Amino acid sequence: MSTESIAGFIAGYFIVALLLLNVLFCTRWMWWLKLAALLTVVALFHATYQALPDLLGWPTAAGLPARFNLRGLEIVEPDKGGVSKGEIYLWVTELNLDHSPQVPRAFAVPFHPELQLKLASAGTKLRKRMPQLGERTERPFDSGTTDLAHGGGINLDFYDMPDPLFPERVP
Amino acid sequence: MHLGHGAIISAYVVVTLLLLGLGLYSTWSLRTKIAGILLVTAAYLLVYFSLPHLLGWPTDRQVPRRFNLYAVYIQDPDQASGEAGSVFFWAGDLAPGADPRPRAFRMPFKASFKSVLQEAEGKLQQNIPQEGEIELEDAPQGVPLDWTRLGQKSVKLKFKDALSNLPPSKEAP
Numbered sequence: 001m002s003t004e005s006i007a008g009f010i011a012g013y014f015i016v017a018l019l020l021l022n023v024l025f026c027t028r029w030m031w032w033l034k035l036a037a038l039l040t041v042v043a044l045f046h047a048t049y050q051a052l053p054d055l056l057g058w059p060t061a062a063g064l065p066a067r068f069n070l071r072g073l074e075i076v077e078p079d080k081g082g083v084s085k086g087e088i089y090l091w092v093t094e095l096n097l098d099h100s101p102q103v104p105r106a107f108a109v110p111f112h113p114e115l116q117l118k119l120a121s122a123g124t125k126l127r128k129r130m131p132q133l134g135e136r137t138e139r140p141f142d143s144g145t146t147d148l149a150h151g152g153g154i155n156l157d158f159y160d161m162p163d164p165l166f167p168e169r170v171p
Numbered sequence: 172m173h174l175g176h177g178a179i180i181s182a183y184v185v186v187t188l189l190l191l192g193l194g195l196y197s198t199w200s201l202r203t204k205i206a207g208i209l210l211v212t213a214a215y216l217l218v219y220f221s222l223p224h225l226l227g228w229p230t231d232r233q234v235p236r237r238f239n240l241y242a243v244y245i246q247d248p249d250q251a252s253g254e255a256g257s258v259f260f261w262a263g264d265l266a267p268g269a270d271p272r273p274r275a276f277r278m279p280f281k282a283s284f285k286s287v288l289q290e291a292e293g294k295l296q297q298n299i300p301q302e303g304e305i306e307l308e309d310a311p312q313g314v315p316l317d318w319t320r321l322g323q324k325s326v327k328l329k330f331k332d333a334l335s336n337l338p339p340s341k342e343a344p
Contacts, residue, residue, distance in 0.1 A: 008221025015214040019189040026197045053232045057274040060226035072242025091261045105227040127296040
């Protein structure tokens with residue numbers, strides 16, 4: 001969870017608390033209305049705090065890094081009836097050539113047959129223990145069926161991870 | 172829609188009601204009321220744009236009882252930095268009617284988790300789908316050193332080959 005998002009939520013809580021204080025001290029509402037407002041806000045704070053984990057873990061459509069280390073993938077093909085357009089799920093970590101600890105994050109990108117082929121190949125290499133480096137590209141798909149800028153599609157390229165550099169030999 | 176979305180939408184509604192109450196019934200000056208409205212609008216936008224940054228990261232709660240394993244990532248404890256280590260896995264809930272999307276989970280590092288997950292990962296690499304199962308150990312042995320984990324139940328992680336997901340054998344009649 002990023003620091004910005006935590007700060008955003010704390011700011012949200014703070015502003016609600018500020019509003020509540022003003023309701024309690026700056027209005028001429030009846031005491032039971034003020035008590036109801038106080039209880040509602042306390043219950044709400046508790047409910048949102050408890051609800052946050054429900055949101056975690058699920059793939060997000062935004063914020064796929066420009067370059068990443070592919071950890072896992074799952075492809076849901078579109079159904080023949082056209083109800084589901086299909087989706088590609090990726091589990092990735094930020095690219096770290098220094099092998100520092102990373103927390104993997106899940107993303108969802110729109111299904112595209114060309115991307116499916118690239119991912120199938122990357123998945124086969126992953127299973128052979130060949131780490132895969134993913135890179136976002138602005139190049140449109142060869143079939144030209146998706147306008148990347150306006151269609152919400154994402155095109156990716158995959159490469160074998162470079163071998164870690166050996167430290168220089170000290171004479 | 173699950174509880175997460177519902178609770179956050181309720182939060183927006185309650186804040187709007189509070190602001191409305193203040194706008195209509197408080198003794199504030201007009202300038203202060205406008206400042207309050209602008210502040211709340213800014214907070215709405217802040218929370219709205221903060222939400223996507225929360226998504227996608229692994230959760231350490233609600234691990235399903237039975238799940239389909241998609242991927243594993245293990246971080247060993249680092250004695251130099253004092254990092255306790257974690258095991259991450261990406262899995263789909265096998266409960267009937269569950270959300271079919273894969274979900275990312277995080278569990279504290281344990282040598283037993285690491286060994287079963289590595290074994291399951293090895294089988295995934297051989298194209299053998301893995302079905303995971305969580306068992307709660309009701310009678311934890313001993314007391315955790317970290318008091319914040321007093322209420323936490325100990326769990327056992329098991330995997331078996333999900334043979335039902337494999338294509339039928341060519342030798343079968």
